[in-house]
Amino acid sequence: MHKLDRNFYKSDAILLSKDLLGKCIARKINGELLIGRIVEVEAYKGLIDKAAHSYGGKITERTKIMYGEAGYAYVYMIYGMYYCLNVVASEVNVPEAILIRAVEPLQGMETMSMFRYNKHYDELKKREKINLTSGPGKLCKAFNITKKENGYDLCSEDFYIFTPESSDNFNIKESKRINIDYAEEAKDFLWRFYIEGNPYVSK
DNA sequence: AATGCGATTCTCT
DNA sequence: GAGAATCGCATTT
Numbered sequence: 001m002h003k004l005d006r007n008f009y010k011s012d013a014i015l016l017s018k019d020l021l022g023k024c025i026a027r028k029i030n031g032e033l034l035i036g037r038i039v040e041v042e043a044y045k046g047l048i049d050k051a052a053h054s055y056g057g058k059i060t061e062r063t064k065i066m067y068g069e070a071g072y073a074y075v076y077m078i079y080g081m082y083y084c085l086n087v088v089a090s091e092v093n094v095p096e097a098i099l100i101r102a103v104e105p106l107q108g109m110e111t112m113s114m115f116r117y118n119k120h121y122d123e124l125k126k127r128e129k130i131n132l133t134s135g136p137g138k139l140c141k142a143f144n145i146t147k148k149e150n151g152y153d154l155c156s157e158d159f160y161i162f163t164p165e166s167s168d169n170f171n172i173k174e175s176k177r178i179n180i181d182y183a184e185e186a187k188d189f190l191w192r193f194y195i196e197g198n199p200y201v202s203k
Numbered sequence: 204a205a206t207g208c209g210a211t212t213c214t215c216t
Numbered sequence: 217g218a219g220a221a222t223c224g225c226a227t228t229t
Binding site: 078178180 | 219220221222223224
Binding site: 053058060061062076077078079080081147 | 210211212213214215
């Protein structure tokens, strides 16, 4: 198990987003480790990107975490109901982040299932098992990520990203980002990346 | 398979 | 007060 260090995150959002595919998110809750493999991400580059909350260098209470050091969590609420997890990228005062859009659950599925559905994992239908973590709002529910985790240091002991011991090869596909129709020319940027063929990639 | 819509509340102007 | 980096369900094709 190799935990990603601060320097790993001090990278351009597009490069880092691709580097994060295949890595694993780990979160320790009540002594239990929940683990998910990152299979889908989107890059947001505030200075030039009309889809980004920090577009044009806009600093607000919500966006300020993205202006700090890389490797911290940016968690925001969306549509009044869901949270989305991002990893802050790049350098101080360059507001970039990677939206974690989907993970493949590897460990702690029973606990994830209770957070997400309040049902036991072995009672889930096939579709519900896929839907456990196949979207940005879904994975936050499964990992119990809320506003409390905004600003959390991912170079820490109980919430971090690591390189798995072994991993099959995979192909990276790219596409336009999801649900940013308001973003004018930026909506056509190919800044969504995912692992080809993985069933947990969002639809 | 594709499309449409309601839920629900934070954030910013 | 408007709109949002989503989701789940209903309806239509």
